[in-house]
Amino acid sequence: MPKLVYDFAEGGRDMKDLLGGKGANLAEMTVLGLPVPPGYTITTEACQAYLDSGTVPPELAAEVDEHLEALQQRMGKRLGDADDPLLVSVRSGAKFSMPGMMDTVLNIGMNDASVVGLAQQSGSERFAWDSYRRLLQMFGKTVLGVEGFEDVLDRAKKAKGVRTDVELDADDLRALVAAFKQLVQDHTGEAFPQDPREQLDLAVRAVFDSWNTERARIYRRQERIPSDLGTAVNVCAMVFGNLGSDSGTGVAFTRDPGSGAQGVYGDYLQDAQGEDVVAGIRNTLPLADLEGLDKTSYDELMRIMQTLEEHYRDLCDIEFTVERGKLWMLQTRVGKRTAGAAFRIATQLVDEGMIDEDEALRRVNGAGLARLMFPAFGATDDATKGQRLLGKGMGASPGAAVGKVVFDSATAVAWAARGEDVVLVRRETTPDDLAGMIAAQGILTSRGGKTSHAAVVARGMGKTCVCGAEELEVDLEAGRLTTPDGDVLVEGDVISIDGTSGNVFLGAVPVRPSPVVEYFEGTLAPEDGDDLVQAVHRLVGHADATRRLAVRANADTPDDAERARRFGAQGIGLCRTEHMFLGERRQLVEDLVLAQGEEDQQQALAQLLPHQREDFTGILRAMDGLPVTVRLIDPPLHEFLPDLTELSVEVAVAEATGEPVEPKRHALLDAVRRLHESNPMIGLRGVRLGLVIPGLFAMQVRALAEAARDLRAEGLDPRPEVMVPLVGAVQELELVREEALRILADVGVEALVGTMIEVPRAALTSGQVAEAADFFSFGTNDLTQMTWGFSRDDVEAAFFSRYLDLGVFGVSPFESLDRDGVGRLVRLAVEEGRAAKPGLKTGVCGEHGGDPDSVHFFHDAGLDYVSCSPFRVPVARLEAGRAALPEPQA
Numbered sequence: 001m002p003k004l005v006y007d008f009a010e011g012g013r014d015m016k017d018l019l020g021g022k023g024a025n026l027a028e029m030t031v032l033g034l035p036v037p038p039g040y041t042i043t044t045e046a047c048q049a050y051l052d053s054g055t056v057p058p059e060l061a062a063e064v065d066e067h068l069e070a071l072q073q074r075m076g077k078r079l080g081d082a083d084d085p086l087l088v089s090v091r092s093g094a095k096f097s098m099p100g101m102m103d104t105v106l107n108i109g110m111n112d113a114s115v116v117g118l119a120q121q122s123g124s125e126r127f128a129w130d131s132y133r134r135l136l137q138m139f140g141k142t143v144l145g146v147e148g149f150e151d152v153l154d155r156a157k158k159a160k161g162v163r164t165d166v167e168l169d170a171d172d173l174r175a176l177v178a179a180f181k182q183l184v185q186d187h188t189g190e191a192f193p194q195d196p197r198e199q200l201d202l203a204v205r206a207v208f209d210s211w212n213t214e215r216a217r218i219y220r221r222q223e224r225i226p227s228d229l230g231t232a233v234n235v236c237a238m239v240f241g242n243l244g245s246d247s248g249t250g251v252a253f254t255r256d257p258g259s260g261a262q263g264v265y266g267d268y269l270q271d272a273q274g275e276d277v278v279a280g281i282r283n284t285l286p287l288a289d290l291e292g293l294d295k296t297s298y299d300e301l302m303r304i305m306q307t308l309e310e311h312y313r314d315l316c317d318i319e320f321t322v323e324r325g326k327l328w329m330l331q332t333r334v335g336k337r338t339a340g341a342a343f344r345i346a347t348q349l350v351d352e353g354m355i356d357e358d359e360a361l362r363r364v365n366g367a368g369l370a371r372l373m374f375p376a377f378g379a380t381d382d383a384t385k386g387q388r389l390l391g392k393g394m395g396a397s398p399g400a401a402v403g404k405v406v407f408d409s410a411t412a413v414a415w416a417a418r419g420e421d422v423v424l425v426r427r428e429t430t431p432d433d434l435a436g437m438i439a440a441q442g443i444l445t446s447r448g449g450k451t452s453h454a455a456v457v458a459r460g461m462g463k464t465c466v467c468g469a470e471e472l473e474v475d476l477e478a479g480r481l482t483t484p485d486g487d488v489l490v491e492g493d494v495i496s497i498d499g500t501s502g503n504v505f506l507g508a509v510p511v512r513p514s515p516v517v518e519y520f521e522g523t524l525a526p527e528d529g530d531d532l533v534q535a536v537h538r539l540v541g542h543a544d545a546t547r548r549l550a551v552r553a554n555a556d557t558p559d560d561a562e563r564a565r566r567f568g569a570q571g572i573g574l575c576r577t578e579h580m581f582l583g584e585r586r587q588l589v590e591d592l593v594l595a596q597g598e599e600d601q602q603q604a605l606a607q608l609l610p611h612q613r614e615d616f617t618g619i620l621r622a623m624d625g626l627p628v629t630v631r632l633i634d635p636p637l638h639e640f641l642p643d644l645t646e647l648s649v650e651v652a653v654a655e656a657t658g659e660p661v662e663p664k665r666h667a668l669l670d671a672v673r674r675l676h677e678s679n680p681m682i683g684l685r686g687v688r689l690g691l692v693i694p695g696l697f698a699m700q701v702r703a704l705a706e707a708a709r710d711l712r713a714e715g716l717d718p719r720p721e722v723m724v725p726l727v728g729a730v731q732e733l734e735l736v737r738e739e740a741l742r743i744l745a746d747v748g749v750e751a752l753v754g755t756m757i758e759v760p761r762a763a764l765t766s767g768q769v770a771e772a773a774d775f776f777s778f779g780t781n782d783l784t785q786m787t788w789g790f791s792r793d794d795v796e797a798a799f800f801s802r803y804l805d806l807g808v809f810g811v812s813p814f815e816s817l818d819r820d821g822v823g824r825l826v827r828l829a830v831e832e833g834r835a836a837k838p839g840l841k842t843g844v845c846g847e848h849g850g851d852p853d854s855v856h857f858f859h860d861a862g863l864d865y866v867s868c869s870p871f872r873v874p875v876a877r878l879e880a881g882r883a884a885l886p887e888p889q890a
Contacts, residue, residue, distance in 0.1 A: 004046045005063040007070065008039055008236075013312075018043050020232030022093025025332050032311065034304055034329050038074050039088070039236030040067040042204060044095065047230035050208045056201075068200075068235075075237055080196025084121050085114035087131070087238040090203040092210060094231040097333055099456045100431045101219045102231055103142045103210035105203040106273055107135035107238060111194040115177075127243050129173035130165075134242075134273060136180035136192060139199065143206040146187045152179050164282055166271050200235070207233045215431040217805070222438055222461065224816075224853075227807055239328040241321040242273050246294070251277050252287055252301065252318045254309040257337040257459055258398055258450065258499075260344030264288045264302075266318075267449040273321075277452070283468050284449040290322075297327045308332055313354045314363070315345055338398055338459050339368030343535040357542045358885050364539055365882070366852035366875035372516045372536065373871065376400045377498050377509055388506040390483045390495065393444070393469030395502040396455035401442025401464035402496045402508045405489055407479050409436025416440065423495055425481055427474045429454040437463060442497045444504060446474045464499035472504065520567045520874050540874060543881020544568070549858065550865035551876045552627070554845060556580075558618035561628075564870035568877055571627035571719075572619065573777065573867020574845035577700060578635050580615045581608075590668060592693070605699040612703035613710075620711055620718040627719045629777060629845070629867075630704055631756065632697050632736075634725040636675070636685040644672050681782075681791060686726025690736055697724075701740045705747035712749075721752045723777055728759040730768040737772050756845070757829050758782035766829035767836040776833055777867075778826055780846030780854075784813050787822050814847075817854040827861050834862075843867060852879045859883035 011019050011027030019027060023041035030036045042060070049057045072078050077086035087109040092102035110118070110132045119128035137153075140146040153165065156176050160168060168176070184192045193199055210216060211231045220227055241249035252266035266287035269277050277284060291298040301320060304327075308316040317335030321328045337345065346360035355363075377400040403421035406412045409432065412424045416439035424440040426433060428447040437443055437457060442464035445454045449468055458465030473482040481489040489495065489506075496509035518524035519533045526537035552573035553564030561572060581589050588608050595601035620628055647669050654661045675684070690697035701722055708718040722740050727733045737753045744751055755772075757763050758779030766776070785791055803809045817823055826844075833840045843865040848854040850868030855876055858866050860883070868876050 001057070001059050002043075002045055003063070004043050004057060004060050005067050006041050006043065007067060008036060008041070011041065016095045017229075018045065018232070020044055020093035020095055020234075021097055021333055022091060022331055023232045023234050026234060026236070028311075029308075029329055029332060032307070034307070035327060036329050037237040037239050038071055039234060040071065041093070042233040042235070044230040044232050047208045047211060047232065048228070050205070051211065051230060056205065056208075061201075064200075064204075064235075071235075071237060079200070080109035080111055080114050081117065082113040083117045085109050085117050085196075087114075087118075088200070089234075089236050089238055090200065090207060091234045091236070092207045092231045093234050094211070094225075095229050096223070096225045097336065098216065098219050098223075098225070099336070100453045101210075101216045101434070102213070103207050104275065105135070105138045105142055105206070106275065107131045108139075108199045108203055109196040110135045111196065113194075114196075122240075122243060124243060126170040126173060127240070129170050129177055130168075130242055131240070133173055133176045133180055135199075136177060136184065138275070139203065140180065140184050140192070142210070143202050144184060144188055146184055148183055148187075149180060152176070152183060166282075204233050204235075207231065213431075215434045218434050218438070221804055221810070222434075224811060226810070236330070239321050239323045239326075239330075240273070241269075241323065242271055243324055245270055246324050247271060247322055248290075248293075249273055249277055249321045250284075250287060250290065250319075252305060252320065253335050254305045254316045254318075255341070255345055255348075257315060257317070257335050257341055258396065260337070260341035260348065262348070265450075267452075268293075277449070283447060283470055294322060294325060297322045297325060300327050304329065310354070313349065313359075315341075336456060336459055339364075339371040340398060340532050342368050343372070343539060344531055347535040347538055357538075358546070359888065361539055361542055361546070361878075361882055362885060362888065364878070366855070366879040369516075369536065369540075369878050370872070370875050371399075372532070373514050373520075373874070374399070376500075376514060377496070377511055387496070387509050390487070390489075390504045390506050391469050391472040392504065393446075393466040393472075393502045394450050394455075395498065395500045396450045396452070396467040397443075397458040397463060397465035398499040399442070399464035400496070400498060400509070400511050401440075402511075403441040403494065405481060405491055405493050405495055406436070406440070407474070407476050407491060409433045409439075411491070412436035412439045423497060425474060426454070427476065428452060429457070437461070442466070442499065444469060444472075444495070444497050446470055446472050458499075464497060466497045466499060466502050466504060469502070469504060521563070522566050540568075540878055540881075543878045545881075547859075547877065547880035547884045549855070549863065549876075549880040549883070550843075551873055551880060552629075552843065552845075552865050552867035553870045553873050554847075554849075554867055555619070555870060558622045560870055561619050561622035564873055565623060565626070567870055567873040569626075569870065569873045570865070571629075572623055573629050573843055573849070573865060574723075575619055575628055575630045577612070577615075577631060577633050580612060581633070585611060592696075598694070601693070602695060605695050609699050609703050612700055613707050616704045616707035616720070617710065620707055620720060621716065623719075624711070625717045625719070627721055629721040629723050629754075629775075630700075631723045631725050631845075632687075632690060632700050634686050634689075636683055636689065642668065642672060644676050647672055681785070687724050687728075687732045687736060688726065690724070691732065697736055698739055698743055701743045702747065705744050705749040705751070708749045708751070709747055719751075720749070721754065721775070723775075724753070724755045725779070726759060726782075727755045727757075727769065728761045730765065730772050733769060733772045752841075754841070756782075757826075758786070760787055760825060763825035763829040767832040770833035770836040770840055773833075773837070773840070775841035775843070776829060778829070778842070778844040778846065778863075780817060780822060780826075780844055780848040781814065783825065783846070784818060784822050787818070787825065788813060816851050817848045817857055819857055823857055823861070826858075826863075830862050847872075850876050855879040856883040 008027050008030040013024045013028040016024045019041045079086045087107050089106045091104045115128050115132045119125040137149040241247045248270040249272050250268035256265045267284035268290045269284045315335045319331040342364050346363045349355045350360045403423040406422045412422050415422050421441045423442045424436045425444045445467045455467050471484045496505040550570045552571040553569035554574040555561040555564050556576045592604040708720045711718045724736045752774035754775030756779040757776050842863045845867040849866035850872030
């Protein structure tokens with residue numbers, strides 16, 4: 001059997017798969033000689049075995065015995081000893097950081113006997129009873145599933161007439177311990193376990209179980225973390241920040257994770273244990289205040305922070321405790337940061353010589369760039385003029401959020417599901433609030449600091465967050481928010497929060513365009529922008545210099561095409577023609593449908609041709625010198641006609657009331673009935689429509705060719721491409737291609753003629769299809785529907801959420817490409833298509849072309865370009881560059 005337990009001194013940061021991120025980094029700090037309390041890590045493999053079988057691996061107990069004995073020997077104490085007890089913490093630690101999502105238990109080893117010994121050894125009876133009540137509270141909730149400890153604590157503070165737990169004395173805490181023990185007895189029917197080893201074993205199992213809690217599953221889905229990794233468990237000798245005013249605990253960052261600014265950044269809390277900081281139960285002090293409280297510890301912390309940043313070559317997130325003037329390091333990791341901070345820090349580190357530009361590009365991503373392109377509040381003086389300021393907290397995660405106030409997670413989820421923008425307002429958030437945090441536009445808390453749970457999770461998700469707005473009184477039970485001026489806001493009132501300034505405003509504050517969008521639009525020169533705009537300019541520029549994939553845009557109008565070009569598109573990968581038949585032109589489509597013979601049909605098509613030519617002229621002009629792939633009409637004709645039910649009712653009502661009905665309305669009703677299909681998405685559409693209605697595709701090809709001819713006469717360089725949709729057999733493509741080439745030659749224009757690959761059969765017979773195609777463009781929206789056998793319009797609301805809960809999907813296959821199924825068809829089509837026709841051009845025009853993860857797949861599959869909506873073009877450019885980077889050197 002593999003080794004299941006490792007001493008901190010046996011590991012390193014390259015062992016995250018086995019030791020989890022926390023364990024690997026504790027080991028790394030130990031190896032670096034930093035002051036880390038001794039301990040050991042139980043591996044993720046032990047957790048995986050437990051989750052698979054439901055029982056702890058039998059060999060684990062002996063390994064824990066061995067490492068626990070070594071820890072006791074090193075500390076000179078025994079776990080839970082009555083005279084001088086060793087206490088330990090039990091903490092989770094997965095490969096990928098999941099802040100607050102899994103469980104921690106501190107002070108394992110406390111019992112009725114050891115509390116007396118701890119009081120004698122520490123010289124502080126209050127400290128000993130405080131440590132015991134913390135164990136009861138954390139163990140009771142985490143391990144035993146008992147709720148209500150916070151209510152008992154609140155009643156104790158109220159009875160004493162105090163606001164914080166540090167104001168409770170030893171007698172108060174002794175009484176609180178008795179009340180907590182009774183709560184455990186009442187809820188479980190059993191006394192709190194006094195055996196320290198039983199406490200330890202139960203806590204380890206609870207951490208294993210916390211991998212599959214609802215909040216952990218939700219977080220993994222949100223962050224796309226695999227569900228089969230499991231968590232490691234870290235058992236560490238306790239060091240105490242709750243020994244008095246010369247002790248404390250804190251969280252530090254080597255740079256500001258909100259903005260990327262360099263400097264002292266973090267929170268410190270005197271006379272507290274670590275969970276107090278992230279829980280936001282008490283408002284913290286800025287880390288810089290530690291210098292005045294304990295300069296020796298502060299100076300040592302600054303040196304360690306510099307050491308860690310230089311060692312990891314990145315922003316580091318650090319948890320530490322000061323025990324009576326002695327600094328201890330409890331955790332480090334590469335810190336989560338906002339999108340803006342990620343871009344700024346990456347370029348800062350390049351300028352400081354820590355990393356090269358390739359590594360900087362690896363450290364940003366398209367999802368972050370997309371967040372930077374959303375609007376924000378304007379400069380405070382202008383955007384908030386006339387807006388009422390309700391209060392101010394700490395800007396914990398930047399951005400602008402406007403929405404209706406809700407006070408609980410369930411309401412946030414429910415209101416967001418019906419299309420409402422909401423701001424989740426809490427005293428402080430807990431991991432149980434995760435679903436509401438995801439649903440909300442922003443988060444506002446009256447407690448906590450910039451390293452609280454709300455702040456850390458919001459930054460990781462790119463959500464706007466204001467924390468520690470303590471002048472705002474949040475009454476969750478009554479469902480109201482009271483301002484210092486006495487104003488009362490209730491559920492449904494609209495507020496605006498500024499995650500940069502920390503301001504909270506009544507009503508909706510206007511937002512301004514993102515300066516990053518202004519840069520891409522060309523209205524803001526990079527040298528005139530701030531450091532964020534300059535960082536984006538540098539990194540997207542490096543991506544452009546690195547990438548192999550071209551990036552095109554899906555654009556149907558000249559305006560869309562012009563914007564796409566400003567955003568860096570290298571052509572149009574999908575120009576849909578169906579919108580050109582809507583509006584006032586519906587009448588022309590009706591005339592085509594109602595045509596009684598070939599002459600009427602040709603007349604209707606002749607009326608449509610100049611409109612099509614005009615449309616194509618504008619788009620080709622906007623994309624002069626770049627390829628424009630025009631998809632011939634795809635949807636079934638009934639989409640351009642009146643609704644069957646509405647038209648039937650109209651005619652029936654008219655007949656019933658004796659009103660005259662035009663013969664054309666009767667004829668139209670007959671036509672709509674004739675064209676009505678039970679499943680139109682796999683009915684008469686695409687290439688089938690072009691073959692069934694002679695002259696339809698020919699009209700479109702002629703309009704495109706004439707538009708190109710006219711622009712060339714003006715001295716321009718139009719580059720049209722004809723794309724045939726929904727091909728399933730090469731014979732379909734051959735028929736359309738032959739006609740298209742004849743028309744192109746007649747007009748005197750050259751153009752590529754290719755096909756969309758969106759029917760599985762086309763992918764499976766791609767070698768044959770390639771013989772008649774100049775290019776393949778994968779329509780991954782339809783290809784996903786047809787491969788899975790479901791309609792995106794119908795099933796996302798019907799069962800996708802359930803499938804995500806059950807793990808059938810890690811993410812919706814319409815959001816990120818299904819690599820195993822749809823992706824396999826793409827690879828097959830590329831390989832067999834190019835085997836039949838070397839040099840065959842291939843691209844993708846589904847919205848997957850702008851999905852960061854999918855772009856990497858398309859690069860690996862050997863496609864020539866991706867195409868996406870204009871707004872996502874910069875995202876695709878960035879990700880195409882990241883996909884082309886070589887593997888980093890170990």
